[in-house]
Amino acid sequence: MDDVEQGGSSENRRKRLLFRAQRRGFKEVDLIFGAYAERYLNRLDTAGLDQFEALLTAPDQDVYAWLRGATPVPPDYDNPVFAGLKAVCEQKNPRWGS
Numbered sequence: 001m002d003d004v005e006q007g008g009s010s011e012n013r014r015k016r017l018l019f020r021a022q023r024r025g026f027k028e029v030d031l032i033f034g035a036y037a038e039r040y041l042n043r044l045d046t047a048g049l050d051q052f053e054a055l056l057t058a059p060d061q062d063v064y065a066w067l068r069g070a071t072p073v074p075p076d077y078d079n080p081v082f083a084g085l086k087a088v089c090e091q092k093n094p095r096w097g098s
Contacts, residue, residue, distance in 0.1 A: 010049075014041050017052060026060035032067060036081075036088045044081070051081035 018041055021033035033056070044052060055063060055077060065071040066082070067089050073082060 010046075013049060017041060017049065017056065020056050021052075024056070024060055026064065029060045029064050029067075032085055032088055036085050039088075040084055048081055051079045055081060055085070 018034075018037045021037040021041075022030055024030050024033060037052070041049075041052070058077060062071070066073040066077065067086055
């Protein structure tokens with residue numbers, strides 16, 4: 001059930017996800033999720049928002065290991081949003097938080 005069905009709005013959901021993305025508690029993951037969210041969250045459809053939200057619920061250490069390629073990404077998380085997060089990590093001269 002999405003926010004609209006719960007009486008909220010898509011815009012409120014995006015704001016909530018952006019806040020969560022920037023404050024996970026693991027600095028490196030905060031920077032990656034925050035940079036991705038600032039650039040792409042407004043472009044995601046409902047399925048993309050669901051994928052992003054699912055990744056936000058995964059443990060920080062696991063997500064960081066997946067992003068570094070230290071451990072394989074579980075199939076439930078291996079989706080276009082994860083690919084976008086990975087692309088943020090692979091940028092040359094990334095601009096974190098801008």
